[in-house]
Amino acid sequence: MESSKAIPAPSPPRELSRLAALLRYEILDTPDETAFDDFTELAAYICDTPIALISLVDDHRQWFKSRLGLDVSETPRELSFCTYTIEGEGVFEVEDAHRDTRFCDNPLVTGDPHIRFYAGAPLISPDGYNLGTLCVIDRQPRQLSEAQRGALVRLSRQIMRLFEERLQAHRYAEQAALQQALLNSAASAMLVTTDDGHISGVNPTAERLFGYPEQMLIGQPLTSVLFPQEALQRRATILGNALGEPIEPGFAVLTAPLLEGRREMREWRLLHRNGSGVPVLLNVSAIHDERELLRGYIVSAYDLAHQEHLQLRLQQIAAQVPGMLFQFCWRPDGNSSFPYLSEGVEDIYGLSAAEMAPSIGPIYERVHPEDREHVLASIRQAASTLTPWHFEHRIDHPRKGIIWVEARATPMRQADGSVLWHGLVTDVTERKAAQLELDKQQEINRRLLEALSEGVVACDADCNLTLFNHTARRWHGLDAEQIAPEQWPDAYHLYHADGATPMVMDELPLIRALRGEHIRNLExxxxxxxxxxxVLANADPMFASNGQQNGAVVVLHDITERKQIEILQRDFVSTVSHELRTPLTSITASLGLICGGVMGEVPEHLQELLDIAQLNSKRLSALIDDLLDIDKLYAGKMRFEMRQQPLQPLLEQAVRSNQGYAESYAVSIELGTCPEVAITIDTMRLEQVLSNLLSNAAKYSPRGERIALGASLVEPQRIRVSVCDRGPGVAEAFRERIFSKFAQADSSDTRQQGGTGLGLAISKELVEHMGGVIGFDSTPGAGACFWFELPCTPLHEGHA
Structure with missing residues (x-):
């Protein structure tokens, strides 16, 4: 009975190397091969077993390259007996699997194929890795003889030799296919000859170049078919003189230099099938086998006619390029030359190609004296690092005078250590002049920007801050920093106009301008x-010349002093208004009692004076009321009691309340259509707005005219209330300030219409506090239509 001691598992590095060795043979999952089947049959015969296998073990299975007496092609590695073979040394044998604790429960033992006996010899690669086994299996317990064990080991070695031969044959086939592919795809004509110069193979390029199909060249002497005899004779004479021995004017002309240890490339004019000459650059190489025996030659012929055609094409292209195309070679010994120069050299340097070809000296003399050292240093730097060279410098042209050129070149290290440059030199004098002018203008703009008393801030399309002028840096206490837009309000101390409420990113004028808005006078x-x-902020998007938005800019105007003056004015007006209101109320009341006859009959010569005094006291009271209202609005102290109300009753009440005032100007108020909607407003404040608009319309309407009051939906949930008159309209010069405080179209002391100039300003503030907007439409001489819009909802049935 076999020992139950488990074989230790191989180390991971060793196992990875073994798997790599196995994969190198490229044999896993390949079709059956008779050469391997012969070994399994021989092993089964020698060992007298019904089953024999050539098994290869990878990371998860054992796969059978050849199998005798077994139908399956692979089994899991954890069940295989062969795993023990490859993890040990020599032949691994199990005489009776039923009595072996390692295998008695194995499904391959308890089930099909019912293994009782196993013996395996490892397949050992030349580098010492066990790749698999040659094994024999029986369904009865047994034991191999020493002769059988020895035969199994020898057969396993033969199988490994078969693996090696198979791999070598595969490699040879790959090399042959690769060589044939290289020959077939070579741009040069390739002819293979025997050692005595007879053609044994040609590639398609050679067929095209010389006009012969392959079958007409195979077996022919190379020099007899393709070489002119007089050219061979001349070359043989030259070689004979150089080598000191006679050379036959045949294939020896091509091979003699090789025998002297020289390889040469030489231009020949070979024969085409049609008798014409074919210019080629010829190279001959010997072919030796692994024992260094000469097997033949490879003759490559590069088509110089094609190169001449390319050279002509290059010259045609170069003639269309503005400037000079060149190749410049800088050799390790310090010498230099120009292998190629386009005709543009005369336009750039005033030199001919013949003058420049020997060296860089003539060009160097044309470089402006102040630029020479810089040009030479930049060339040396590019040559040492093999990085692209780009340099702008001046040239002293013999006809044009001083011109600017831009030189670009790419250096390439050659096999002999020289550096070959491919480059272009162009005249950029006009561009340079334009650039200098642009730089000058940009410097002027920069100085103007820094001198501005306004703050200027800009950003690009990706929200990167790009500009803070001197004023902006001083106001914000910070320059342009690369921080996220969400951090701008905190980093740059940005607040709403109250100076207490921090702004958020979406409210910033610069961000809004990036979204396409045009911001005007944002406090x-x-x-x-x-x-x-x-500050007052004005912001706009910025656009590139192609129309693509490339950023935004905001200009900040300091209004701190104005705000302080406004606060002082408001405080003064508020104080004066409150101080005047009490005595003025008493005066107005007293005048009312006197003019009403309560104090007795007023003498006729005093009545007119008292009426004037009462009228002016009422006007003064209205002025003080307006001043107090505007003060409350700006101070945020006016209370609004918002309630939802039907609109039409409010308009009807406004007509009743203001009809008497209109009649005093001999005009009437007419209420037009009104949709059935409800609005959420402060009733008293809305009446105040309507009274301001109706009283203004009455004052400016011609006698006998009608004022039209009406409402219409501008959107499903937005109503517009309009007051239209047939007066002189709003003058163009007055339009921009019509809703400003104390605004009067006629501000002279002799103006025909009275008023404080606060009514429209108060109306604007009241409408906006109630969530609406106010405006007007007017044509001078054809009347004016003042309107305000408010949110609305449809009026439900039965709404009070």
């Missing part, structure tokens, strides 16, 4: 070290 604050600076 905001920069609070640096606790001190607010109030």
């Amino acid at each position: 905001m604050a920069i609070v640096l070290h606790g001190t607010p600076r109030y």
